[in-house]
Amino acid sequence: xxxxxxxxxxxxxxxxxxxxxxxxxxxxxxxxxxxxxxxxxxxxxxxxxxxxxxxxxxxxxxxxxxxxxxxxxxxxxxxxxxxxxxxxxxxxxxxxxxxxxxxxxxxxxxxxxxxxxxxxxxxxxxxxxxxxxxxxxxxxxxxxx
Amino acid sequence: xxxxxxxxxxxxxxxxxxxxxxxxxxxxxxxxxxxxxxxxxxxxxxxxxxxxxxxxxxxxxxxxxxxxxxxxxxxxxxxxxxxxxxxxxxxxxxxxxxxxxxxxxxxxxxxxxxxxxxxxxxxxxxxxxxxxxxxxxxxxxxxxx
DNA sequence: AATAAAGTCTATTTAAATAGTAGTCTTTTT
DNA sequence: AAAAAGACTACTATTTAAATAGACTTTATT
Numbered sequence: 001x002x003x004x005x006x007x008x009x010x011x012x013x014x015x016x017x018x019x020x021x022x023x024x025x026x027x028x029x030x031x032x033x034x035x036x037x038x039x040x041x042x043x044x045x046x047x048x049x050x051x052x053x054x055x056x057x058x059x060x061x062x063x064x065x066x067x068x069x070x071x072x073x074x075x076x077x078x079x080x081x082x083x084x085x086x087x088x089x090x091x092x093x094x095x096x097x098x099x100x101x102x103x104x105x106x107x108x109x110x111x112x113x114x115x116x117x118x119x120x121x122x123x124x125x126x127x128x129x130x131x132x133x134x135x136x137x138x139x140x141x142x143x144x145x
Numbered sequence: 146x147x148x149x150x151x152x153x154x155x156x157x158x159x160x161x162x163x164x165x166x167x168x169x170x171x172x173x174x175x176x177x178x179x180x181x182x183x184x185x186x187x188x189x190x191x192x193x194x195x196x197x198x199x200x201x202x203x204x205x206x207x208x209x210x211x212x213x214x215x216x217x218x219x220x221x222x223x224x225x226x227x228x229x230x231x232x233x234x235x236x237x238x239x240x241x242x243x244x245x246x247x248x249x250x251x252x253x254x255x256x257x258x259x260x261x262x263x264x265x266x267x268x269x270x271x272x273x274x275x276x277x278x279x280x281x282x283x284x285x286x287x288x289x290x
Numbered sequence: 291a292a293t294a295a296a297g298t299c300t301a302t303t304t305a306a307a308t309a310g311t312a313g314t315c316t317t318t319t320t
Numbered sequence: 321a322a323a324a325a326g327a328c329t330a331c332t333a334t335t336t337a338a339a340t341a342g343a344c345t346t347t348a349t350t
Contacts, residue, residue, distance in 0.1 A: 002233045002260075004309065007247045010256055026325070035247075040310055046327065059318025060324045075259065088147045102152045102180075110279035111155060114220065114270060115147075121266035125259060134255035148337065171296070185339055191298070204347025205295040291350100298345070309334070316327070 006082040008036045009044050013078065013131045014138075016054070017070035024056075024063030044082065051081050071132035076123060086126065087119040094119065151227040153181045154189050158223065158276045159283075161199070162215035169201075169208030189227065196226050216277035221268060231271065232264040239264065 011034045019025050027045060031038040045064055048054045055067040066073070079086060080095060090098035092115040103109045156179045164170050172190060176183040190209055193199045200212040211218070224231060225240060235243035237260040248254045 001230070001235075003307095004247065007234075007245075011247070014255065028325090037310055039312075042326080043310095043328095049326095056326060057318080058316075058324085058326045059320095061319065062317085062325045064326085075256075085146070089152075090146070100152075102149065102156070108283050110159065110281070110283035111220075113282055114274045114279070117270045118267050121270055122263050125262045125266055129259045134259070136255070137258060138255035150337075173296090182339060184341075187297080188299090188339095194297095201297060202347080203295085203297045203345075204349095206348065207296045207346085209297085293350085294348090296345100296347080299343090301341085301343105303338100303340070305336100305338075307334100307336075309332100311332070312330085314328090314330105317325085319324075320322085 002079075003083050005040075005044055006079055008034070008041060009048060009078050009082045010075070010131075010134065011036065012041065012045060012064075013048070013053070013066070013070075013073060014134055016064060016066050017073075017131050017135050020066060020070070023061065024065040026063040030064070047081055048078070051077075053078070053081075066131075069132070070135060071130050073131040074127050075129045075131075075134075076126040079126065086122055087115060089115045092116045092119050094123075147224075148228050150185075150189055151224055153179070153186060154193060154223050154227045155220070155276075155279065156181065157186065157190060157209075158193070158198070158211070158215075158218060159279055161209060161211050162218075162276050162280050165211060165215070168206070169210040171208040175209065192226055193223070196222075198223070198226075211276075214277070215280060216275050218276040219272050220274045220276075220279075221271040224271060231267055232260060234260045237261045237264050239268075 012030060015030055015034055016025060027042055028038060030036070031041045045054060045056070049056050049064070053067055053073055054064050056062070056064050076086065085093040085096035087093040089100055089112070090096065091100045091103070091112055100109070157175060160175055160179055161170060172187055173183060175181070176186045190199060190201070194201050194209070198212055198218055199209050201207070201209050221231065230238040230241035232238040234245055234257070235241065236245045236248070236257055
């Protein structure tokens with residue numbers, strides 16, 4: 001399951017993506033608008049900023065805005081920032097590989113390949129979906145979330 | 146991430162799949178062999194049994210064995226028993242649908258479709274992989290887990 | 291019939307991870 | 321100088337996963 005952190009991150013990016021014509025948005029406003037606990041959102045935005053996805057400005061009139069085009073921000077990358085690995089087992093992770101500790105012998109474990117396939121299938125979808133796609137779908141009247 | 150419960154379940158099924166020519170295997174033996182905490186394994190086996198995947202026999206000479214052919218036990222079904230939904234968001238779940246609570250308005254949420262696609266991609270892999278496949282791969286010398 | 295060897299079932303405890311909060315510091319504008 | 325923002329770190333609470341405990345039931349053996 002996706003963590004709330006990730007859901008909040010996506011929501012924030014979508015909101016900022018829609019706000020792109022306007023001046024930067026303050027954390028407090030964003031938190032209220034998206035119903036996200038303010039201090040929690042603060043941390044999330046910081047992470048996204050430190051990863052280069054957001055631009056922030058301090059002081060009066062400051063706030064947050066996207067640092068990239070919404071079409072260039074892919075959900076995979078966001079998930080990796082907020083939730084870590086995409087794979088369901090650490091040993092099948094591309095970016096966060098770790099040895100599985102239930103597994104005494106990597107050579108004789110029969111499930112890794114399956115979960116690498118799952119990972120690849122997931123990656124296929126998530127690395128093609130951008131924040132812009134999410135925004136586009138919202139207005140489409142499709143049933144979502 | 147897969148829970149330990151699920152990993153243990155898969156391990157147990159694999160071990161029982163290999164034990165199919167022999168008399169039923171006792172929980173204690175299985176726990177020792179697979180290095181799974183005994184009482185925890187006990188619960189897991191019960192779940193698998195109640196779902197129809199295992200046969201158990203009480204009393205002296207009793208124990209557990211597969212109740213289906215290993216080729217007919219698919220990982221999807223096991224995951225659903227031990228971890229619940231396959232989807233990453235409740236509103237994208239086929240078997241465990243729930244409304245997402247961060248989402249005030251299902252109509253205007255842009256991420257559901259993406260996570261339905263992810264779910265379908267995952268399902269595609271997991272519903273084609275059986276315990277027999279896992280066993281077959283073990284002996285293949287492929288690097289796993 | 292008695293005993294021992296198993297599994298069954300439910301409740302509880304512990305530990306880890308997630309979610310959320312608090313507070314102080316820094317930068318920028320007015 | 322003051323006020324309005326974000327930056328950063330530490331802490332607390334809540335939830336979920338993992339593990340443990342114990343009393344009960346069934347079956348085989350003697």
